[in-house]
Amino acid sequence: MRVPFLKPRPVRLSDHLDELAAHEASGVFSNFGPVNTAFETRLLHRAFGDEGACMTACNATIALLLALREATYFNRRRGAKFALVPSFTFAATAHAVSWCGLTPILYDVEPGTWLPSREAERRLLERHGDDVAALLPCATFGNCLDLEGYAELSARTGVPVVIDAAASLGSLDAQGRAFGRSAPMAVVYSMHATKTFATSEGAVIYCADKDRIARLRQMANFGFDDRRSSQMPGLNAKLAELPALLALKKLDEIDRIVERRTGLYALYRNLLPDFVFQELTGLRTAHQFVPALLPEGAPVCRADFVQRMKSLGVGLGTYFSPHLAEQPYFREISLVDQLAVTERLASRIVALPLYDEMEEAELRYVCEAAAGCLH
Numbered sequence: 362m363r364v365p366f367l368k369p370r371p372v373r374l375s376d377h378l379d380e381l382a383a384h385e386a387s388g389v390f391s392n393f394g395p396v397n398t399a400f401e402t403r404l405l406h407r408a409f410g411d412e413g414a415c416m417t418a419c420n421a422t423i424a425l426l427l428a429l430r431e432a433t434y435f436n437r438r439r440g441a442k443f444a445l446v447p448s449f450t451f452a453a454t455a456h457a458v459s460w461c462g463l464t465p466i467l468y469d470v471e472p473g474t475w476l477p478s479r480e481a482e483r484r485l486l487e488r489h490g491d492d493v494a495a496l497l498p499c500a501t502f503g504n505c506l507d508l509e510g511y512a513e514l515s516a517r518t519g520v521p522v523v524i525d526a527a528a529s530l531g532s533l534d535a536q537g538r539a540f541g542r543s544a545p546m547a548v549v550y551s552m553h554a555t556k557t558f559a560t561s562e563g564a565v566i567y568c569a570d571k572d573r574i575a576r577l578r579q580m581a582n583f584g585f586d587d588r589r590s591s592q593m594p595g596l597n598a599k600l601a602e603l604p605a606l607l608a609l610k611k612l613d614e615i616d617r618i619v620e621r622r623t624g625l626y627a628l629y630r631n632l633l634p635d636f637v638f639q640e641l642t643g644l645r646t647a648h649q650f651v652p653a654l655l656p657e658g659a660p661v662c663r664a665d666f667v668q669r670m671k672s673l674g675v676g677l678g679t680y681f682s683p684h685l686a687e688q689p690y691f692r693e694i695s696l697v698d699q700l701a702v703t704e705r706l707a708s709r710i711v712a713l714p715l716y717d718e719m720e721e722a723e724l725r726y727v728c729e730a731a732a733g734c735l736h
């Protein structure tokens with residue numbers, strides 16, 4: 362049997378020829394046109410109970426860059442040059458920091474939830490105080506962060522926070538609300554083809570503060586006011602109408618997809634009792650794949666495990682290994698805090714296959730292979 366790691370499954374537009382034809386007939390192909398507006402309106406209603414505002418962007422990397430620039434430009438901390446970024450995350454976050462002219466400080470995560478270490482954040486804020494321009498915690502693998510805690514920290518210290526929730530579109534927090542809802546800071550979600558909310562390229566920025574989204578929308582369109590005169594830092598971060606149509610159609614099936622993936626994830630946990638899984642903090646997680654740690658003391662090293670699985674026809678990922686501090690560019694531009702937990706996780710983590718239409722027989726095959734490859 363061959364089981365790929367992921368099988369991206371954006372909505373098939375060939376099944377929606379009427380809407381595709383209507384889009385083409387509209388003559389509007391970008392610039393927050395009618396399809397983008399319909400998607401934003403429906404997402405805000407369904408996921409966020411019409412509280413606050415949201416906007417699309419061309420991808421989450423650019424959306425993070427935009428949100429960080431907004432947070433630091435309109436909340437200027439004179440001379441502040443650092444941004445706190447967990448080392449156990451995807452490259453996009455630290456790249457956004459670098460494009461904003463800031464220096465990442467790479468810090469550790471919690472051992473069970475794999476979320477950014479609150480203790481490390483407190484300590485680094487104490488040590489670097491006024492030099493910290495922003496905090497960029499990551500909702501690791503769609504797990505839920507304590508957003509109220511971050512809002513309090515931001516209010517108390519004056520340090521703005523931007524949330525990397527790239528994998529979280531479809532995750533529900535402990536109260537059963539869409540992760541991010543009511544957040545006073547920008548929350549950035551990806552709609553990349555490989556994410557659970559799969560389109561092609563795309564992102565969403567949500568914030569309970571409508572003014573912040575209005576500023577971000579203006580920044581995403583060259584910083585223009587209605588006279589097409591730049592009022593603030595800007596770039597072109599707009600999502601075209603065609604991928605927005607993919608997003609609009611995905612909304613109709615996202616709950617079903619996340620429920621199905623949740624069932625598959627639970628089966629993995631049952632069938633692999635020796636592996637260590639993430640402690641989930643929300644009511645529902647939009648699992649993109651199944652990250653798990655090789656059992657402590659397993660006689661096989663991670664590289665050999667991945668190789669053996671591959672020879673049995675099973676594709677694996679190793680997110681987030683190498684972690685950021687192990688990547689040459691980030692090592693060159695960053696300060697690195699202590700990373701004991703990150704190093705332990707990164708050396709043992711594998712990402713097991715998951716996709717919308719994965720068959721139970723395929724999953725059982727992966728689990729039998731995984732158990733066998735440990736020895």
Ligand SMILES: *Cc1c(COP(=O)(O)O)cnc(C)c1O
Pocket residue numbers: 420421422423450451453454499525527528551552553563564
């Ligand atoms: C996927 C991902 C991104 C980047 O999203 P794009 O839309 O592909 O730019 C950023 N951060 C994390 C944690 C991700 O998983």
